[in-house]
Each structure stands twice: as structure tokens, then as C-alpha cells.
Amino acid sequence: MKNPEIGVLVVGCGTVGSGTVAALLSQQEHIRSRSGVSLRLTGIVSRTFATAREHGFPEDLFRTDLSTALQDEHTHIVVETVGGMDTAEAIIRSAIAAGKHVVTANKALIAERGSSLFTAARDAGVTIAFEASCAGGIPIVRSIYDGLAANRIDALFGIVNGTSNYILSRMVQDGSSYEDALAEAQREGYAEADPTLDVNGTDSTHKIAILSRLAFGLAVHPDDIPTVGIDSLDSADIAHAARLGYVVKLLAVAMRHGTGVSLFVRPAFISREHPLAWVSGPFNAVSVYGNVSGHTMYYGRGAGGAPTGASIIADIVTIARGCYAPVFEHSCAWDSSDALQHVPAAGLEHRFYLRMLVDDTPGTLARITKILSDHGISIASVMQAESDEQQPPKPVQVVITLHRTVEETLSEPLAQIAALEAVKQAPRPITIIDEHPE
Amino acid sequence: MKNPEIGVLVVGCGTVGSGTVAALLSQQEHIRSRSGVSLRLTGIVSRTFATAREHGFPEDLFRTDLSTALQDEHTHIVVETVGGMDTAEAIIRSAIAAGKHVVTANKALIAERGSSLFTAARDAGVTIAFEASCAGGIPIVRSIYDGLAANRIDALFGIVNGTSNYILSRMVQDGSSYEDALAEAQREGYAEADPTLDVNGTDSTHKIAILSRLAFGLAVHPDDIPTVGIDSLDSADIAHAARLGYVVKLLAVAMRHGTGVSLFVRPAFISREHPLAWVSGPFNAVSVYGNVSGHTMYYGRGAGGAPTGASIIADIVTIARGCYAPVFEHSCAWDSSDALQHVPAAGLEHRFYLRMLVDDTPGTLARITKILSDHGISIASVMQAESDEQQPPKPVQVVITLHRTVEETLSEPLAQIAALEAVKQAPRPITIIDEHPE
Structure with missing residues (x-):
């Protein structure tokens, strides 16, 4: 797909959708100059357009009917930022049926129903790109499949939830209790009113499921990944960790083990000598151990409309260059002979x-x-x-x-x-x- | 270029060349499975084959005559790992003339003569890829042009010389003198017998010249970048840094400034709150500040045959997928209207x-x-x-x-x-x- 102008329809206009639209509008000329790709926003689909109006996005781009919007032949790529499961899946399936490439930040959907969506996309000859689903603005998906293409990945651990990391950083640095640190995270906008999925590890579980698929060709349902959140931590553990030379981090881990790969999410002690120990506040980072490159680590903002929007746009540019198909065909659907088994983390x-x-x-x-x-x-x-x-x-x-x-x-x-x-x-x-x- | 099998000729068989050959031989099946790309080593060109024999590489791949080897129609990509200037340039120009794509780790050559080589490659319809020229195994080149495609880059600072960083880490952590730390680095294989180009900053200057070209569309000759090495540092400065909450690092810096970009290489104090402060020993890391993604950082081994070879192979895979051309055409040759001026760092x-x-x-x-x-x-x-x-x-x-x-x-x-x-x-x-x- 090397069209002179690539049309992009953004569906959903909350934090991530508006971040994407804002960046598409402001960076258009810069992207053309850097990448040789001309992007055009062909429409914004939203239920209420409340956030879209707050941002002052051009009202002539507002589209109330998805089906009609999908018929626009000038739209090549559909960005799904609605979140959740069933509605988001329906949007993606409609886009695929209309022959559009899809870019999504929806980690739960990709983690739980990725395989079936990838099959549908492949059958339709389009791509589903999902850089933005893991670790916000960090280009971790493409680093695994592209930058580390020469490597057998042996292990991958990451801090992939900014809310938990912000809370833990406050507990470590200020000696705050879990409750006080959570309240502060909520005041600062780093935790939602209901932070359950962040602090109980579920969000990290979705992300490690996606990253493992890329790194190991392994499709594991998030429900099968043993998960412990930071809500179980005691500040005594944090103090002992410091005394012993460690920092407590909520880690999402995938490690080769025998003929398989084990996955888990839990608060763990990590040595102050390890660079992940220094990842503070709302930042995320992922350490990847390849058998040729050795240890590489990727660090950045794990959430927020702008960083996540930037990852969505990176995917759009990659699709526009005609370079995303291999990911979808290969990295997400390895030859079965090479796919590893999921083996219990208890081993x-x-x-x-x-x-x-x-x-x-x-x-x-x-x-x-x-x-x-x-x-x-x-x-x-x-x-x-x-x-x-x-x-x-x-x-x-x-x-x-x-x-x-x-x-x-x-x-x-x-x-x-x-x-x-x-x-x-x-x-x-x-x-x-x-x-x-x- | 989406051939069923991509032939690769490796020219030069020292540390980087042998690392590349070893990984090409051992990872072939894994790369095919992960990326859908079949790579075949078509030959190794070396003056003596001493290292090639040490590694036990198959002698039927040894080629003594480059011109003959370049005529092999099964070779699509030539990897230049000879290093230095004139010989390496001649090899690359012959490869281009033979219609082959080029992958190189040669930072001095790309930094000093990149523009002219890129023009030659463009005229011949081939690519020059150079991920391995900056920061060894860290996929920093592709992160800037691909992962951060949505961003205007505002600043970029990095620890891009492993020798200097190893020496500084020893001085900081053990209180060693510069001379003792250098001797230890030489014993451990992290510094060459003549470490001049590493410790006086020249090597870092080459790398920041290349990264600035990608990030800002700015071609600056390394000689025009003000450069101070770690050889001028006093251990008193390192002690004062620690007392004041900083760590001394040899930083290669490029920052937007007014309507231009300023570049410099020098030992600098960086706050312990900054993740670069924790990059120890032979590791490298580069922090990039994009106007949409914010701060992202990339960390890994900055040198060595295996990590550098892995970056070379990543470039080979990207070329094999047909995805490298845009880099060459756009990120390395921005529309001149967008290219920024080089303005003095003293401002x-x-x-x-x-x-x-x-x-x-x-x-x-x-x-x-x-x-x-x-x-x-x-x-x-x-x-x-x-x-x-x-x-x-x-x-x-x-x-x-x-x-x-x-x-x-x-x-x-x-x-x-x-x-x-x-x-x-x-x-x-x-x-x-x-x-x-x-």
C-alpha cells in the first residue's frame, strides 16, 4: 500500500482517540517530510463528540454512522480507540469486512481474541497493528519483531502498568502507605477512579500475553497467566526490599523454561543493579534478553493520549509504507513447529x-x-x-x-x-x- | 524485494564480521520462522580468513576476490564490516555498482561520507542500512525513524561509547583513577590497546552525527561537532558529582535550539533521577524526546560482535521484507525545507x-x-x-x-x-x- 495519500478514520474519541486525532492534525506535514507518507484524517466517529468538541477538532470530520464512514473509499486505515470487548470487536470486524487496515490500542481485545481477529484480517488481506496496545509510547512491539529479528528471545520482563509503578514509586520514595499512594495517583491523574484492573495486575497480564505472542509465537489466554497485583503488598516488604538492595516492582514476566515458556505477573524484588529498578513514576520499561543481542531495554511513557496516539501513528505510517504485513503473517502466527508450549510458572x-x-x-x-x-x-x-x-x-x-x-x-x-x-x-x-x- | 531466499555476502571477518556470520549461520531457521524471511550466506570475503577459521566457518564460503563474489546473482545484500574509510568506501561503491543492497556498521564512513554514498545508492536503486553503526545491539536507528515516526524530535542524548562508559563506571563505583580504570577496561576487553578514538569522544561524535541526520534531517560533519573526551576528567569532579546528586557520563547530545540544532560530545553531570545515570559498564543508552511520545530511552550493549551482528541482521531482514527504502529516501534526505540548520552549541x-x-x-x-x-x-x-x-x-x-x-x-x-x-x-x-x- 503505497498510495499518495493515506486516509485514516478514527473511531472513538476519548483519551487515546483524541490524542491520535490531535497528533494526526498537528504532525501531518512533519510526518510527510520525515517519512514520505501523506496522512489525511477522513473522519472521527464518536458517540457524543464531547471530547472532540473540547479539543476543537473540525466538526466537518464528525461522523455519527460507522457503516457509512467505512464506505468512504478514501479511508484506508481504521483506528479503533473505543476500548472494551464486544463493541470494539464489532468495529474491527466491520473495518476488516470493508477492506480497511486496522490499528488498535485495545490490549484486552488483542490478548483475548487476537488469534481469531488476525485470521479474519489475513483472510481479508488486511493488517491489524497494535503497537499502542503495549506500553503506550514505547515502540516495544516493533522492537521485538523488527529490531530483534535476529534473536531467539530467551526472556522478557517489564514494568508495563504506569498506575502500579506510580503507586510503588511513591511507596518506595516517600514511605507512603498503599492507600495514600493510590489516592495521590488518583489526584495526579495516574490512576482511574476504579483502579482495579491496573493494581490487581490484569492490565499487565494482557500486555505480557501480547508481547509473548510476538517474542515466542505463543498464544496464551490472559486467564491462564498467574497474576498477583500490588494491592496485596505491605509497606514492610518495601522497606525490607530497600534494606536488602532491591526495589519492589510489579513485573510482567515471560521466560523460556525447558521446551516451553512460563508467564506470570506479580510484585517482585529486582536488584538496584538492574536498570528496571530505576523506572519511576508513570514510566514503563521492558527488558528483553535475546540470544544474540543480549539485554536490551525500552523505556517511555506507558499511557496517556499523546504517547499512545504516537504509537498508533507509527503503525499507520508503517502500514502506509507497506511494511506491516510480515508482522501479522509471521510474528503473530509462527509456524506451529516453532511455537513453544505454555508451561506453568510454578516450575x-x-x-x-x-x-x-x-x-x-x-x-x-x-x-x-x-x-x-x-x-x-x-x-x-x-x-x-x-x-x-x-x-x-x-x-x-x-x-x-x-x-x-x-x-x-x-x-x-x-x-x-x-x-x-x-x-x-x-x-x-x-x-x-x-x-x-x- | 521479496525473494524466496535472500543471499548475503559478508565482507570483512573481524569481530563484527564474524559475529554476523555466526548469527547468520545459527539463527537462519529461527529468522525464517519468526520473520518469514529465508537468508542464505553466499560468501565470506576476508584478507586472511584467520578469524573465520578460528570460528570454524565453512571453508567453501571463503571468497578471496570481492569483484568475483559481487557477480554472484544469488547475492542480494552485501555486509561491509571492514571498517576504516577508503577501503570500506570502495567496497560499498562496488557493491552498489553491482546492484546490491548494503548493510554496514561503519560509523565513521556513514558520518563523514554518508550523503555521497546515499546519493550513489539512490541512483542505483539500492539501500544502505546502518543500524549497526550506532550503539551496537540497540535498535536506535529504526526506533527514531519508525517507532517515533509521529514525533518532531526535540532532543536526543546518549551514552554511545561503551569503552568510556565502562571506564567512568569504574571511576564512579570503585573510586579508581582514570589510568587504573582504563587499564582494567583493556584487561576486560572493553578498551582497545589504543583507546584514543573512544576516550577522546571521536567515536561518540560519529554516532551523534548519524543519529542527528535521522532525527533532524541534518547532515553535520563530525569535525564540526565540539568534542571533549573523558581523558580530560579528574576524579575530583567525579567525587563532587556524587556529592551533588549527579553521575558523570560521556554524553553525545543533539538539541533543537531556536531554528536549528546544536550538537556536542562531552563529559557531563546528569541527575541520578535520569535513567541514563544508571547505565553502567559497557552498556549504551539513548534518550529521545519527541513532541508527542515524550521521553523514550533505548538501552543495550553498545559494542561486540554478537550485538552488532544482530543489528546487521535486523537490517538484512528489513531489506528482505522490502521495508528499508523509505528510510533511505526520506529519513536520510528530508525535504530541504524541513532540514534544520546546525547552530553552535555555545548558544x-x-x-x-x-x-x-x-x-x-x-x-x-x-x-x-x-x-x-x-x-x-x-x-x-x-x-x-x-x-x-x-x-x-x-x-x-x-x-x-x-x-x-x-x-x-x-x-x-x-x-x-x-x-x-x-x-x-x-x-x-x-x-x-x-x-x-x-
Whole structure:
């Protein structure tokens, strides 16, 4: 598709849609000069046009009827920014049926129903591009399929949710409680009124599902990815992490393991030596380990209308140049012989941090460490806070770090420890993510 | 160019050439599966084949005569890894004349003679791709032209020389002297026997010249870029940086300024809040500020055969997909109306750090600060070390940081300060790079 002028219809005009429209209008001449691609906004479809009017977008571009708008032969690419599942899917399917290429920021839809949409697009000879679905303004999708084309990807971990990272950064830097940090994120516009899908990890799960498809040719349904959010974190863990030389981050992880790939999302300790540890506030970053390039990392704003709109426009330009088809045909639908299996994350080996509250009675620590050693689990460090002189004595915190251990071998000893009479709060394991070997 | 099988001839078989050949041989099947591109190594041209034999590359691929090798109709792409200027240029021109696309890692050649080579390639209908010329394994070239296609780039700063960064990291982390850190870098294979071009900034200058061409459509000869290397640094500056909350990095910088762009390479203070401050050892990273995406950063191994070879292969795959031409036609040769002028870096406004040695005599500090204020230069902080009780007293260090000041306004007051009788070592200004406004 190397038309002299590429027509773009933007469907949905909320944060991402208006960011896209604003950038399309303001950057048109610059894009033509840099990329040799002439883009023209052929219409904006919205239910109310409230945001479109706020931004002062030209009213002659307002289209109330999608079907009519899709018939415009000057429209080559349809941008879906409505979000959600069924309506967005219907819009994309109509666009495909009308022979239009599709660009979307819809991570939930691509993660859950990508395979079927890709098939429909391929049958119609059009593309679905989705750079904007992962990590906002970071060109991570194209870096994986294009920049790292020479590599077998061995691991990929990322901070891919800006809301969670903002909250964690506040907890780490200011010692705020989770509740106070969340309230601040909401005041600053980094968390929505209902932040559930961000803080419980669901949003990160969608993104790691999409990135794994690109990196490993692996289609995993987000529901099958074990997910823990930051809403379960205690500020004590954040303080212990700092003391031990780590930073707590909500990580979305995909790692090769045996003949497969394991995926998970959880708050984890990452060493201050790792560049992901320094990704603060609303920023996102993804570390990718390729067997030839080694470690590369991609950093930027993970959300917001302008950065996400910029990723949408990058996809539009790539389609306009005729360069997106290979992604769709290959990176998203690898030869099945090469696609890896999804294997349970519980089989992965990590170091772990455990924190528990115990009565400061003689022999308790000995019993805990014996249970671990009886299960062949090797302790790296133990810290028991000094008890005060109060009567009766208050329970004390015990923090243990473990050498590399297969995760599933922890459940039995941790259950035994939790059952000890002296243990007042069961051990909470947190994964320690080491620098991946290059 | 969407041939079923793309033939690749690798010319030169040193570190980068052998890294490329090794990856081409080992990753062939993986690349086909991921990208749908079948690559075939059609030959290796080398003077001695010493490295090629060390790696055990198949001897039936060894070609001693370039002209004959270029006649092979199964070769579509020629990879130039010879380095240097004239021989490399001759190889590239022969390849172009034979109708082959060219992929090169040769930063000096692209920076100094890129325009003329690009014209030759365009006239012949082929491409010159050069991802590997900047920052080794980091896909920075394609991120600027493709991933950030929607953006007007406002600034770009990077750590683009791994040798210098390794040395500085040792100086910062271990308090090593420059000489000891350099010796260690040489032992570890991160510095060559003659490290001049790395530590004096020349290598970084080549890279910022190339990146500026992509980001701003601006062709600046490396000789016109003001360049200071790390060989001028004193470990006292590194210690003061740490005390003030900064890290010293050798930065290659390009910034829009008025109607133009200014470029420079120099050791600079960068805040510990900036992610570039955490780029350690042999790693490189480039921060790019786009007017839509905001700040994005790209991190990875800046040198070495495998990472650089991976970038070469990424270019080969992109050419094989038929997607490289636009880069060459547009991003490297913007419409002249859009190309910006190169304006002197001395016109840029920065904060500055000054260190000098002065006799601890009454009134010296007052005289220094008066000279600055007489020139309208505003002081942010002053630190004078306590003098010891020795007789005669030894000169003491005075460290001054300045508020934002246009660089060229500093020369006159600094000359006056240097001329004061009490000043034993003239003030050495170091630029403080602030987070660029997004």
C-alpha cells in the first residue's frame, strides 16, 4: 500500500482517540517530510463528540454512522480507540469486512481474541497493528519483531502498568502507605477512579500475553497467566526490599523454561543493579534478553493520549509504507513447529524473600529453618528483628531469603511453617528476579 | 524485494564480521520462522580468513576476490564490516555498482561520507542500512525513524561509547583513577590497546552525527561537532558529582535550539533521577524526546560482535521484507525545507559546575563571585573545602554550580577568574544536563 495519500478514520474519541486525532492534525506535514507518507484524517466517529468538541477538532470530520464512514473509499486505515470487548470487536470486524487496515490500542481485545481477529484480517488481506496496545509510547512491539529479528528471545520482563509503578514509586520514595499512594495517583491523574484492573495486575497480564505472542509465537489466554497485583503488598516488604538492595516492582514476566515458556505477573524484588529498578513514576520499561543481542531495554511513557496516539501513528505510517504485513503473517502466527508450549510458572526457579510474624519464643526460628532444610530449601539470609521488652512480648518480624528454588517446592514447607503455633502471620513469598544470564 | 531466499555476502571477518556470520549461520531457521524471511550466506570475503577459521566457518564460503563474489546473482545484500574509510568506501561503491543492497556498521564512513554514498545508492536503486553503526545491539536507528515516526524530535542524548562508559563506571563505583580504570577496561576487553578514538569522544561524535541526520534531517560533519573526551576528567569532579546528586557520563547530545540544532560530545553531570545515570559498564543508552511520545530511552550493549551482528541482521531482514527504502529516501534526505540548520552549541543554555583551586586568602571567594555576578551569571551553590592548618596553606578546592546560563557568556568571566593571582587552577566548567522538558 503505497498510495499518495493515506486516509485514516478514527473511531472513538476519548483519551487515546483524541490524542491520535490531535497528533494526526498537528504532525501531518512533519510526518510527510520525515517519512514520505501523506496522512489525511477522513473522519472521527464518536458517540457524543464531547471530547472532540473540547479539543476543537473540525466538526466537518464528525461522523455519527460507522457503516457509512467505512464506505468512504478514501479511508484506508481504521483506528479503533473505543476500548472494551464486544463493541470494539464489532468495529474491527466491520473495518476488516470493508477492506480497511486496522490499528488498535485495545490490549484486552488483542490478548483475548487476537488469534481469531488476525485470521479474519489475513483472510481479508488486511493488517491489524497494535503497537499502542503495549506500553503506550514505547515502540516495544516493533522492537521485538523488527529490531530483534535476529534473536531467539530467551526472556522478557517489564514494568508495563504506569498506575502500579506510580503507586510503588511513591511507596518506595516517600514511605507512603498503599492507600495514600493510590489516592495521590488518583489526584495526579495516574490512576482511574476504579483502579482495579491496573493494581490487581490484569492490565499487565494482557500486555505480557501480547508481547509473548510476538517474542515466542505463543498464544496464551490472559486467564491462564498467574497474576498477583500490588494491592496485596505491605509497606514492610518495601522497606525490607530497600534494606536488602532491591526495589519492589510489579513485573510482567515471560521466560523460556525447558521446551516451553512460563508467564506470570506479580510484585517482585529486582536488584538496584538492574536498570528496571530505576523506572519511576508513570514510566514503563521492558527488558528483553535475546540470544544474540543480549539485554536490551525500552523505556517511555506507558499511557496517556499523546504517547499512545504516537504509537498508533507509527503503525499507520508503517502500514502506509507497506511494511506491516510480515508482522501479522509471521510474528503473530509462527509456524506451529516453532511455537513453544505454555508451561506453568510454578516450575521456574527463582530466589525468594519470605516475611512472617512469629512469637519470640525459644526454638521458633530453629523450627522454621529446619522445615525449610528438611525440604531441601537453602537459606541465603535470615533477619529477626530484636524484640522489645514488653510483656507479653509482641510478635516479631522474621525475614528469610532463599537461594534459587523451584517455586512449587515451596508450597509444602510454607504450609508447615504457617501451621506452627508460634507463627502469627504466614510467610509471604516474594520472587526475587535476578539479572537474566546473557 | 521479496525473494524466496535472500543471499548475503559478508565482507570483512573481524569481530563484527564474524559475529554476523555466526548469527547468520545459527539463527537462519529461527529468522525464517519468526520473520518469514529465508537468508542464505553466499560468501565470506576476508584478507586472511584467520578469524573465520578460528570460528570454524565453512571453508567453501571463503571468497578471496570481492569483484568475483559481487557477480554472484544469488547475492542480494552485501555486509561491509571492514571498517576504516577508503577501503570500506570502495567496497560499498562496488557493491552498489553491482546492484546490491548494503548493510554496514561503519560509523565513521556513514558520518563523514554518508550523503555521497546515499546519493550513489539512490541512483542505483539500492539501500544502505546502518543500524549497526550506532550503539551496537540497540535498535536506535529504526526506533527514531519508525517507532517515533509521529514525533518532531526535540532532543536526543546518549551514552554511545561503551569503552568510556565502562571506564567512568569504574571511576564512579570503585573510586579508581582514570589510568587504573582504563587499564582494567583493556584487561576486560572493553578498551582497545589504543583507546584514543573512544576516550577522546571521536567515536561518540560519529554516532551523534548519524543519529542527528535521522532525527533532524541534518547532515553535520563530525569535525564540526565540539568534542571533549573523558581523558580530560579528574576524579575530583567525579567525587563532587556524587556529592551533588549527579553521575558523570560521556554524553553525545543533539538539541533543537531556536531554528536549528546544536550538537556536542562531552563529559557531563546528569541527575541520578535520569535513567541514563544508571547505565553502567559497557552498556549504551539513548534518550529521545519527541513532541508527542515524550521521553523514550533505548538501552543495550553498545559494542561486540554478537550485538552488532544482530543489528546487521535486523537490517538484512528489513531489506528482505522490502521495508528499508523509505528510510533511505526520506529519513536520510528530508525535504530541504524541513532540514534544520546546525547552530553552535555555545548558544545553548545549561546549568554548569565549576571547580577551581584557589589560595585560601581573604577575599578570594568574594572576588570570584563578584566576577560572575558582574557578568549576570547566577550562582546556585558554592562549596569551599575547609583549609588545613599547614603553613604555607595549600590551595583549596572551590566548587560552584550555576543556574542556567548561555554557555558562551561564561568564557569572559572564567578568563577573568583564571587571571586572579589567588587562582592556582583555572575553573573547569562541566555541563549539567537537566531532564529535558517533555
